[in-house]
Amino acid sequence: MAITDYDSLVAEVKVYAARSDSTFTNRIETFISLAEDRIFNGVGDPKDPMHSAAVRVKEMTETDDVAVASSTGTLPVSSLGLRRLSRATDLIGLDYLSPDAFATRYNYADTGSPRWYTIEGDQVRVAPAGWAGTLSALYYKRPNGISSSNTENEILKMYPNLYLSAVLFEAFSFLKDGESAQGWLARYKSGASGVNRSASATRHGGGKLRSQPRVAIP
DSSP, rough: OOOOOOHHHHHHHHHHHHHOOOOHHHHHHHHHHHHHHHHHBBOTTSSSSBOOOOOGGGEEEEEEEEETTTEEEEEOTTTTEEEEOOOOOOOOOOEEOOOHHHHHHHHHHHHHSSOOOEETEEEEEETTTTOOEEEEEEEEEEEOOOOOSOOHHHHHHHHHHHHHHHHHHHHHHHTHHHHHHHHHHHHHHHHHHHHHHHHHHHHTTTOOOOOOOOOOOO
C-alpha cells in the first residue's frame, strides 16, 4: 500500500508491527507525534546512540515578513530556524552574530541600515540600534502534524518512508522490542541523512560553497 495520508500510514504500521488490537491502535497517533518531534527537531548530539539530525528540506521553507521596531522583531511561531534575513534591497542578507558578539555591534555600531542580527528566544534583534522597518525571513517552517483530523502534509507525501521508519521505531519501543526498534531507528537515520544530503546538494547546485564578500547595503 502506498503511504499518502494518516489512514494509509496507520495501516502500514499495523502490518509491520503485526498488531491491530485497540490498545496498540489507540497509541499510533502518539507514535506519530513522537516521530514528528524526531523528524523536525532532531534528537540528541552525535555521541548519543539515539541521535538523529533534524530533517531540513525545500518543502519546509517559507518566506514571511518580520516587522521590526526599535531593532527587535518576533520570529514566525512555526519557525525551526532561519536560512536568511534580509531587506528588500539586500541580496546577500544580514550577517548572524552570537548574542555576545551582537551586543558589541549593537552598542557601538553607527546608526543606519541593519547589517547584523542575533536570535534571543523567539525574538530577532538587529544592529545598529534603533532601526525600524520590515525584514524578509526565509526560514524552515514546521509542518502541521499528521493526525486523524489533519490527515496529510507535504513531508508525508514526499518522504513517506521517513515517517514509516520513525513511527515504527516508536511503536516497537512501546512494544518493548528493542532489537526491532533499533533496526527501524537505523533505517530512519540512514534515510534522514540521505534526504538532507540531497536537499543540500539541490540548494548548492552540487558545487563547493564559497564565501561571498558583503557589498554595501544602500
